[in-house]
Amino acid sequence: MSISTSLEPEFFDAAAADEGCERHLPIEARRALGIRAAYATRFVATEFSKRPEDFHLIAGAEVAPRPGDVVIARVAEIGKHTRLESPVSRRQLMFVGQEIMVAYGNRYAPDQFLAHVPETLEPCHLVAGGGLAGYVTEMHASIDAATAIEPIGLLATADGVVNLRGFAPLQVGNPSLAAVRAVGTLRPPVIAVLGTSMNSGKSTTLGCLVNGLSNAGLNVAAGKATGTGAGNDPNLFIDAGAFPVCDFTDFGYPTTFKLAYEEVRDLLAAMIDEQAASGADVVVIEIADGLYQGETARLLRDPLFTAYVDTVVFSAQDALGARAGLDVLQDAAVPVAAISGVLTASPLATAEASAKLEVQVIDTYALCLPEVATALIPVRAASL
Missing domain, CATH: 3.40.50.300 (P-loop containing nucleotide triphosphate hydrolases)
Structure with a gap:
């Protein structure tokens, strides 16, 4: 799959975005093969690789991500994290323009970043190599700025937005x-x-x-x-x-x-x-x-x-x-x-x-x- 350097998705609907409408966007099979999944999303990525046709993206100005929601984003600028840890813990070198599968989350790391889940699908950051998307508000003075990413849409199925907890093998409150x-x-x-x-x-x-x-x-x-x-x-x-x-x-x-x-x-x-x-x-x-x-x-x-x-x-x-x-x-x-x-x-x-x-x-x-x-x-x- 060729890598586009444009940070605007091919299916971007400017009119819908201006109106704040929620949009449901398909993921064609060839494109799905090129999405680099992160370690944190490994259980979701397994199912996505089996049946990508069961998934789509939800985008729009009114979409509000929650911790654990899975997002497909495009790498905008390489910073602190140059590699994305894969589902099998291989360090994947990232390139500008690539699409990645990561999860929203807050981060507390005194040696690196303080980051929070943004309120919208606005441009944000890759705040951990394991696949954490968040917006950096503070950072250690000795490190590079966070890698910048541009969310394209939340991953979803017919049941709604995909959250990591829905695919996890262990559940709090539901013991094995x-x-x-x-x-x-x-x-x-x-x-x-x-x-x-x-x-x-x-x-x-x-x-x-x-x-x-x-x-x-x-x-x-x-x-x-x-x-x-x-x-x-x-x-x-x-x-x-x-x-x-x-x-x-x-x-x-x-x-x-x-x-x-x-x-x-x-x-x-x-x-x-x-x-x-x-x-x-x-x-x-x-x-x-x-x-x-x-x-x-x-x-x-x-x-x-x-x-x-x-x-x-x-x-x-x-x-x-x-x-x-x-x-x-x-x-x-x-x-x-x-x-x-x-x-x-x-x-x-x-x-x-x-x-x-x-x-x-x-x-x-x-x-x-x-x-x-x-x-x-x-x-x-x-x-x-």
Whole structure:
């Protein structure tokens, strides 16, 4: 399929747009083949590839996207994200003029962007490589501007606008048969991995912990309960030896930022229930971003968190962050088994932290050792 450099779709109806009319636009088969789908839209993309004729686009000035709605957009200008993560986590190089399938969502990333779902199908941005469309309102000073995209229309079927939750294999509030059957049984120990911020080493810490537990002969289930959808973390958990692995995108959420708190809380419980019902000996769950992030801060003080999570491994970038984070967790009465993360790459930072903390500091890669990892398994296990 040839790539047009025009950013105005061939079927654009200027008169209808001026009137604000909602327009239903067909997607011809040849064009459908050229649309590059993103990781966050992978479950929708599977069905779209099978029967593109069952889908069409909805456009118009009155169309108001919602978080999770799938949009077909055209790449207008390449910025921060030069590649779009595919449904199988291949990094697809993007070109101006290409059409992409992404999902609307809000993003909270202190090292990158603060972005929100726009109120219309106005030009906006690709705010995460996993396939998140939003409008950037703030950004870190050290990064490039976001890649600009121009929405063409919301993807729809005869049933209405396509939202990721309608195609997700797992559903909050509608547990799998395995999870239903597990009600009333003893839940395996649950370890949560939290951190001071983005890039504090949470995912690597979780991966090494999973690897150490797997090396000990244990069946480990892993998940990521909050954050922005991308395949790198789930793939890391799989590579480390976890099975099954899931994240919030498996429940139909491209991101968890700005979800109603009750949804975040229910999502965490549903994810742990599903992973626990898999027959795992241990469940390990990552909570994204830092302890001051809104949803995370509320979760820590929610009785549900302590009912579902038995202990925490905390990742920090430096000794001071480790001390402050431990204080926050202890003030919330959250048990902490160990400190790890980026700070352990520095022997000096590790020594500083060890001298000021009453919790053990463990080198991230030492967690791959069976005897180190298994020593962190809490004795207590909650009942479902």
